[in-house]
Amino acid sequence: MLIWVVRRILAVIPVLIGVTLAVFSMLFLVPGDPVKMMLAEFVTTPEQVARMRAQLHLDEPLLVQYGRFVANALRGDLGTSIRTRRPVVTEIGENIGSTAGLALCGMLVAVAVGIPLGLLAALLRNSWLDVGSMVVALLGVSMPSFWLGLLLIFAFSLHLGWFPATGGGDLAHLVLPSVTLGAIASAIIARLTRSSMLEVLGQDYVRTARAKGLAWWGVVVRHALKNALIPIITIFGLQFGNLLAGAVIVETVFSRPGLGRLIVGGILAKDFPLVQGSVLFVATGYVLINVLVDIAYAFTDPRIRFG
Amino acid sequence: MPSPTRASASADGAAASGPGVARRLGRQRGAMLGVSILGALVLLAVGAPMWSPRDPIRTAAREALQPPGPGHLLGTDQFGRDVASRVVYGARISLTVGLVSVSIAVLLGAPLGLVSGFYGGRLDACVMRVMDVLLAFPGILLALAIVSVLTPGLTNVMIAVGLAAVPAYARLMRATALSAREYLYVEAARALGGRDPFILARYILPNVIAPLIVTATLGLGTAILSAAALSFLGLGSQPPAPEWGRMLSEGRDYLREAWWISTFPGLAIMLMVLAMNLLGDGLRDVLDPRLKT
Numbered sequence: 001m002l003i004w005v006v007r008r009i010l011a012v013i014p015v016l017i018g019v020t021l022a023v024f025s026m027l028f029l030v031p032g033d034p035v036k037m038m039l040a041e042f043v044t045t046p047e048q049v050a051r052m053r054a055q056l057h058l059d060e061p062l063l064v065q066y067g068r069f070v071a072n073a074l075r076g077d078l079g080t081s082i083r084t085r086r087p088v089v090t091e092i093g094e095n096i097g098s099t100a101g102l103a104l105c106g107m108l109v110a111v112a113v114g115i116p117l118g119l120l121a122a123l124l125r126n127s128w129l130d131v132g133s134m135v136v137a138l139l140g141v142s143m144p145s146f147w148l149g150l151l152l153i154f155a156f157s158l159h160l161g162w163f164p165a166t167g168g169g170d171l172a173h174l175v176l177p178s179v180t181l182g183a184i185a186s187a188i189i190a191r192l193t194r195s196s197m198l199e200v201l202g203q204d205y206v207r208t209a210r211a212k213g214l215a216w217w218g219v220v221v222r223h224a225l226k227n228a229l230i231p232i233i234t235i236f237g238l239q240f241g242n243l244l245a246g247a248v249i250v251e252t253v254f255s256r257p258g259l260g261r262l263i264v265g266g267i268l269a270k271d272f273p274l275v276q277g278s279v280l281f282v283a284t285g286y287v288l289i290n291v292l293v294d295i296a297y298a299f300t301d302p303r304i305r306f307g
Numbered sequence: 308m309p310s311p312t313r314a315s316a317s318a319d320g321a322a323a324s325g326p327g328v329a330r331r332l333g334r335q336r337g338a339m340l341g342v343s344i345l346g347a348l349v350l351l352a353v354g355a356p357m358w359s360p361r362d363p364i365r366t367a368a369r370e371a372l373q374p375p376g377p378g379h380l381l382g383t384d385q386f387g388r389d390v391a392s393r394v395v396y397g398a399r400i401s402l403t404v405g406l407v408s409v410s411i412a413v414l415l416g417a418p419l420g421l422v423s424g425f426y427g428g429r430l431d432a433c434v435m436r437v438m439d440v441l442l443a444f445p446g447i448l449l450a451l452a453i454v455s456v457l458t459p460g461l462t463n464v465m466i467a468v469g470l471a472a473v474p475a476y477a478r479l480m481r482a483t484a485l486s487a488r489e490y491l492y493v494e495a496a497r498a499l500g501g502r503d504p505f506i507l508a509r510y511i512l513p514n515v516i517a518p519l520i521v522t523a524t525l526g527l528g529t530a531i532l533s534a535a536a537l538s539f540l541g542l543g544s545q546p547p548a549p550e551w552g553r554m555l556s557e558g559r560d561y562l563r564e565a566w567w568i569s570t571f572p573g574l575a576i577m578l579m580v581l582a583m584n585l586l587g588d589g590l591r592d593v594l595d596p597r598l599k600t
Contacts, residue, residue, distance in 0.1 A: 018440030022452075029456045037458075142581035144532055146539045146555060147573030150562060158563050245446025249536050253559075263448075264540050267455040275455050279448065286445045 005295055012291055016284060023280045024069045027272055028062075038082055038270050055080075056273070078277030083269045088277035091262060098168050099258035102181060102250065103243040105174055109182025110189055110239065115232070117186070118193025122201065123220065133190060140187025145246055149180040149253035166255040177254045181246050185239045192235055197228040230300055237293030241286045331593045338589020344582035348575075352398035359392035364547040372565045382567040384558065386547075393549035394571050400550045401531050401579055404465050408530040409523050411469025416476025417519060423477065424484030425507055435481070438474040447471075447533055454542050461550070464543040468533045472526060479522055480515055487514040517594040524590055528583030535576050551576050 027034050035052050056079075057065055072078070078088040117137070121130040156176060157165035163175050200206065201224055209219045248260030255261075259278055266274035332338050351358060360380070367387035375382040381390040423434040441449060453467035487493065493510050501509075535552030537543040544550035546557075551572040558568030 014436060015439050015443055018436065019443050022440055022444075026452060026456050031457070138584060139577070139581065142528065142532075142577050142584050144535055144539075144552075144555075144573060144576050144580075146536060146552070147569070147576065150555065150559060150569050150573065154562050154566055241445030245448045248447060248451065249540065252540055263451060264542070267451065267459070267542060272455075275452070279444070279452050282445070282448060283443050287443045 001298070004298060008291060008294055008298075012287055015287055019283050019287065020070050020073065020280065021066070023276050023283070024066050026276055026279075027056075027058075030272075034058075034272060038272055040270065073280065078280065079273035081266075081271055081274040083266075083271045083274065088274050091274060092259065092278055092281050095257055095259050095262050098256060099244070099247050099251070099260060101174060102177055102247050102256070102258060103240065105178035106181030106185065106243045106246070106250075107236075107240060109178050110185035110243075112186075113182065114186035114189030115193050115229075118190040119197055119220075119225065121190065121194045122197035125198065130194075134194070137187040137190045140183055141191075143184065145180055145184055146249050146253050148183060149176070149250060152176045152180055153254070168256045168258070173254075173256070177250050177256060180253065181243055181250045184246065185243060188239065189232065189235065192232055193228065196231050197224060200224045200228040203227075230297070233297050233300060234293065237290040240289055240293075244282055244286060328593055332589055335589040335592060337585045338593075341582045341585025341587075341589065344578055345586060348398050348579055348582065349402065351395050352402050355396050355399055359389075359395040361389040361392045363392040363396040363549040364388065366547075372561065374565070375567055381571045382565065384554075384565070384568045385561055388547075390554075390567060390571055393554060394551070394575050396549040397551045397554065397572060397575060398579070400461070400544065400548065401535070401576070404461070404468070404534040405527045405531040405579075405583075407465045408469040408472065408534065409526050411466065412472035412476050412526065412530075413519070413523055415470070416473040417480045417515075419473070420477035420480025420482075421484050421507065421511065421515065424481035425488055425503070425511060427485075431481070434477065438477050441471075441474045444471075447536060450533055450537060451542070454537060459542040459545075461538070461544040461548070464534050464537045467537070468530050471533070472530065475526070476519070476522065479518055483515040483518055484511055487511045490514075521587060521591040521595050524583060525587035528580040528587065531576065531583070532580055 030037055035049055035056070035058065039049065039052065053059055057068060060068075076089055078092070080086065081088055081091055084091065117133045121133045124130050153165045153176065156162045164173050165176075167173055206219060206224050209223045210216070244259075247258055248264060250256070251258040251260040252264060259282060263275060263278045263282075265271075266278065332342075365388065367383075370379070370383050370387035371385055373379050373383040373387075375390075379389050379391065381394060383389055384393070419434055423431045444452060449471040450464075450467040453470055454463055457463035457466060488511065490510075493506060496506050496510055534543060535550070535555075538550045538552030539556045541556065544553050546553065554572040555569045555576075558565065558570075558572070561568050
């Protein structure tokens with residue numbers, strides 16, 4: 001098991017090297033001169049352009065630049081934002097809490113709604129509840145999160161006045177964004193839970209447990225659900241990534257501070273160091289979370305480690 | 308619903324015949340609903356100048372923020388522009404964006420995956436490592452990063468959304484080609500002296516077409532959603548283009564006094580994506596039930 005875990009962790013290294021290469025090369029894929037593009041909105045002298053070029057080490061050979069980029073990143077230095085002139089790491093540090101909270105609460109909503117919905121749909125197959133919940137799930141998958149967010153603001157903030165419409169801070173500010181973020185993921189989890197549960201319910205051991213005379217609910221929870229949840233764990237990693245990416249949109253809808261708004265603001269302001277640093281941070285986080293999910297998966301399903 | 312034996316029989320070997328697929332698709336209520344919605348939206352998009360009551364970008368300050376009514380079926384926005392006309396014209400933009408993005412993804416991803424899976428070895432390892440790196444950027448983040456490099460704009464959004472979807476097609480095609488190349492008839496074709504391009508086109512391609520069609524149909528919906536999201540963030544189409552995501556973002560500030568500005572474009576996006584998903588699900592059941600989750 002330990003060897004498997006170590007091998008899984010080592011397999012991440014080439015991917016992370018690729019990610020740093022991709023993020024590093026962003027600056028060089030910009031059509032035209034990236035420095036002029038970044039400074040387009042400022043009145044600049046040639047000296048200032050040259051100073052900026054030196055500050056970004058753009059006059060050095062590419063390989064040296066890449067080496068410096070990776071070495072700095074490993075030391076926790078992701079450069080300096082052009083707009084705010086503050087270290088990118090500080091900017092990320094100030095925003096990560098808000099985004100992580102939003103993603104976690106979104107996941108909570110997704111699980112709390114998705115798993116019971118999928119479970120009920122599977123247990124009451126072909127009933128109106130099954131059809132209804134799958135229709136809701138299909139609508140959820142097709143709904144743009146930014147529209148759902150606006151509808152929730154319209155209903156629960158502007159009309160009912162239950163929750164604040166925009167901004168970050170206390171728990172009340174977290175409710176509508178979490179529901180918006182979690183709703184789409186819950187639709188996906190509900191569909192997956194349903195199909196996974198239907199498969200498990202048809203297995204011999206479920207029939208045996210029923211034949212032994214065990215209570216129906218006991219069989220569902222102890223024998224069926226436990227096994228049906230295995231494939232759902234893998235989707236967690238994927239969904240968590242989607243939630244992180246979804247936070248980009250939800251944060252804009254609710255004008256919440258966070259990594260998503262940081263990135264979008266960076267793109268609009270052509271603040272390349274900020275965009276590069278935050279994108280690198282999110283991608284690395286996503287890769288590492290997926291490794292953790294894989295390891296958790298192996299713990300729940302011995303077929304993975306020994307297969 | 309098709310019987311399991313019949314459905315799985317069609318998934319094996321070459322793609323099912325056109326009329327057979329259409330007939331079986333016709334029996335799927337969900338897919339037919341999708342086709343009807345999609346048909347209506349395509350008609351709306353093609354005949355936009357005919358249906359739309361007004362010029363979608365003509366402003367009229369005196370008619371600003373009028374609620375839906377006989378004069379303006381879906382109301383007017385803060386500049387007095389007719390929301391109905393903008394939604395109708397928006398269908399053109401959304402359909403174009405979806406088709407162009409998915410075409411980019413398919414044209415780049417499918418050959419890459421096909422060749423990679425067919426030949427295997429170092430080429431395969433190389434291509435798949437690159438795809439792994441691209442997949443390390445979750446969801447819309449890759450498209451965001453690409454837009455930031457290409458600078459915001461609708462054309463660049465189509466490129467970004469298309470490029471971001473390449474790994475999905477490359478992986479799908481690789482997996483299908485990998486299993487297809489082991490079939491006996493491929494071995495037989497090789498024994499008879501068939502060259503690689505011939506074997507790829509004649510024996511491998513028909514096997515991968517069905518999952519490709521299904522994934523591309525479902526991908527259309529995802530592409531439209533992503534592009535609308537990027538426009539909503541201000542990185543896609545620029546004003547005054549009647550793009551649905553952009554309209555939603557513009558209507559955001561008027562939610563209290565004019566709910567209709569953002570509600571109808573949102574509904575339009577959802578209907579279009581729903582139609583693609585329904586059609587994609589139906590096609591999957593008919594063409595390739597193995598993909599069903």
